[in-house]
Amino acid sequence: MAPEHPAPAPRAAADEPAAALHAHGIVKRFGPTRALDGVGLTVRPGQSHALVGRNGAGKSTLVGVVTGLHRPDAGTVTFAGAPAPAFGDRAGWQSKIACVYQKSMVVPDLTVAENLFLNRFEGERIRWSRLRRRAADLLAEYGVNVDPDARARELPVEQRQFVEIARALSFGARLIVLDEPTAQLDARGIQRLFTKLRELQSQGVAFLFISHHLQEVYDLCTTVTVYRDARQILTASVADLPKDELVAAMTGERPGASTSSWRAATRATTAAEPVLVTRGLALDGAFEPLDLAVRPGEVLGVAGAAASGNTALGETLVGMRRATAGRVTVRGRTVRPGSVPHALDAGIGYIPEDRHRQGLVPERSVAENATLTVTDQLGPWGTVLPSRTREFARAMISSLDIRTQGPEQPVSGLSGGNQQKVVVARALARKPAVLVAVRPTAGVDVKSKDALLGVVRQVADRGSAAVIISDELDDLRVCDRVLALFHGRVVAQYDSGWSDGELVAAMEGMHGGEGRHGVDGMNEAGANGGEGER
Numbered sequence: 001m002a003p004e005h006p007a008p009a010p011r012a013a014a015d016e017p018a019a020a021l022h023a024h025g026i027v028k029r030f031g032p033t034r035a036l037d038g039v040g041l042t043v044r045p046g047q048s049h050a051l052v053g054r055n056g057a058g059k060s061t062l063v064g065v066v067t068g069l070h071r072p073d074a075g076t077v078t079f080a081g082a083p084a085p086a087f088g089d090r091a092g093w094q095s096k097i098a099c100v101y102q103k104s105m106v107v108p109d110l111t112v113a114e115n116l117f118l119n120r121f122e123g124e125r126i127r128w129s130r131l132r133r134r135a136a137d138l139l140a141e142y143g144v145n146v147d148p149d150a151r152a153r154e155l156p157v158e159q160r161q162f163v164e165i166a167r168a169l170s171f172g173a174r175l176i177v178l179d180e181p182t183a184q185l186d187a188r189g190i191q192r193l194f195t196k197l198r199e200l201q202s203q204g205v206a207f208l209f210i211s212h213h214l215q216e217v218y219d220l221c222t223t224v225t226v227y228r229d230a231r232q233i234l235t236a237s238v239a240d241l242p243k244d245e246l247v248a249a250m251t252g253e254r255p256g257a258s259t260s261s262w263r264a265a266t267r268a269t270t271a272a273e274p275v276l277v278t279r280g281l282a283l284d285g286a287f288e289p290l291d292l293a294v295r296p297g298e299v300l301g302v303a304g305a306a307a308s309g310n311t312a313l314g315e316t317l318v319g320m321r322r323a324t325a326g327r328v329t330v331r332g333r334t335v336r337p338g339s340v341p342h343a344l345d346a347g348i349g350y351i352p353e354d355r356h357r358q359g360l361v362p363e364r365s366v367a368e369n370a371t372l373t374v375t376d377q378l379g380p381w382g383t384v385l386p387s388r389t390r391e392f393a394r395a396m397i398s399s400l401d402i403r404t405q406g407p408e409q410p411v412s413g414l415s416g417g418n419q420q421k422v423v424v425a426r427a428l429a430r431k432p433a434v435l436v437a438v439r440p441t442a443g444v445d446v447k448s449k450d451a452l453l454g455v456v457r458q459v460a461d462r463g464s465a466a467v468i469i470s471d472e473l474d475d476l477r478v479c480d481r482v483l484a485l486f487h488g489r490v491v492a493q494y495d496s497g498w499s500d501g502e503l504v505a506a507m508e509g510m511h512g513g514e515g516r517h518g519v520d521g522m523n524e525a526g527a528n529g530g531e532g533e534r
């Protein structure tokens with residue numbers, strides 16, 4: 001097992017360049033919460049350094065401190081051996097470090113050139129022709145092959161990230177924080193991003209990589225630092241740290257102690273009437289007519305990459321988008337298309353992909369947010385009994401492993417991953433007949449993922465149906481049956497026991513390989529779990 005105590009701050013040898021970033025003894029409190037308790041972090045020039053830890057461990061808070069957003073209560077930060085800029089000196093911080101967030105900061109309606117030079121010439125008259133040339137030069141300097149005249153919204157996600165990185169480098173920063181940069185990328189996008197990052201590393205650019213995808217840590221990074229409960233647990237060479245030891249450092253348990261609490265099994269009673277049925281459901285431009293039948297006890301996976309139409313299918317099932325054809329029924333009752341309240345009433349619970357936009361009321365408590373859709377069930381005659389709200393929230397905090405001071409804490413004070421768990425709690429509160437979850441474990445740590453998927457499994461085991469829409473293999477493993485969507489069509493169907501390779505290939509549109517269950521015309525025929533009985 002790797003050492004439980006962080007090594008003292010490493011000293012650079014006389015001929016070794018100073019660390020790109022050295023943070024030492026950082027303490028940060030939010031009211032009663034100690035988000036960071038004397039942690040450190042050292043990133044070398046040209047290094048790709050991963051910072052990992054469970055939800056609420058303190059990673060985002062550290063990023064806030066080293067990017068000048070949070071003033072630490074104690075500790076020091078240096079860049080290339082020089083003290084960090086004064087708190088509030090925005091330009092000073094920009095010249096040292098930049099953060100590329102999950103959500104791109106690029107303005108979609110502006111061109112690449114405009115985005116690159118946004119807010120740079122305050123008070124100056126802007127000459128657009130010169131600006132375009134400078135943008136082209138800048139992109140060429142970092143080998144970013146993007147048209148400066150293209151609108152940002154037309155670019156694939158990873159190219160928008162390249163533009164953000166080029167913008168950061170043009171301010172002088174030689175250290176870039178990547179916060180879950182692959183969250184919205186498919187396998188090829190990830191490859192292109194990693195290739196570009198490696199290229200920039202060879203030019204001396206350093207990266208601090210925050211991710212819950214531990215495999216990506218192994219693919220990209222040379223060094224990893226683990227935080228747990230606001231403390232630094234270890235810093236180690238990735239090559240010397242087996243994955244189970246990394247997970248053990250994150251969880252504080254023995255290596256290999258974490259076991260899945262769920263398993264996929266075909267327990268759905270095929271004789272039972274399906275809970276969720278779609279007939280010819282289609283959305284122009286997103287997915288073609290689709291017949292589905294999901295039975296009680298069944299978890300159906302809908303796998304697919306970004307443009308496959310799988311997310312649009314989820315949004316159509318829950319009424320956020322209005323189908324252009326076909327219909328949805330829940331327990332035999334037709335659901336009015338394009339109406340979220342109707343879908344809710346019909347018994348469809350929804351775990352959205354984007355918890356920021358579709359999720360929570362930040363200033364309300366965990367308990368209130370978790371029960372927003374069930375206030376009619378929490379007391380007689382429409383009253384809300386605080387005791388019941390708290391009781392429900394407590395049960396959810398425990399089963400979903402939500403790290404919070406308690407049910408009364410405002411969700412704005414929770415870490416990102418813990419907020420996602422509150423969204424899940426809210427969807428479960430109504431005891432839905434059908435649970436529709438879109439990438440439910442995005443941003444959730446490795447151990448909480450298990451807890452969360454276990455809860456989805458339990459929902460099904462108690463007689464509901466569940467649909468998981470995701471491109472994450474771990475999400476799909478909990479499913480009894482998985483459909484692979486490509487360009488709006490079902491290209492393959494798998495019972496549990498599929499291999500990673502065949503499912504990834506199917507999501508990429510190459511479903512002709514071994515172990516194939518691909519079916520032509522599946523949308524109309526086989527993708528419906530027991531359509532033969534019709």
Ligand SMILES: Nc1ncnc2c1ncn2[C@@H]1O[C@H](COP(=O)(O)OP(=O)(O)OP(=O)(O)O)[C@@H](O)[C@H]1O
Pocket residue numbers: 030031033034035053054055056057058059060061062403412413414415416417418443445
């Ligand atoms: N603005 C805030 N007010 C109160 N508490 C906060 C605030 N921001 C963070 N915290 C608390 O600080 C702790 C660390 O949170 P942080 O967001 O740094 O975790 P994290 O490791 O980034 O988690 P995640 O993986 O979920 O993003 C958590 O207990 C969180 O509740």
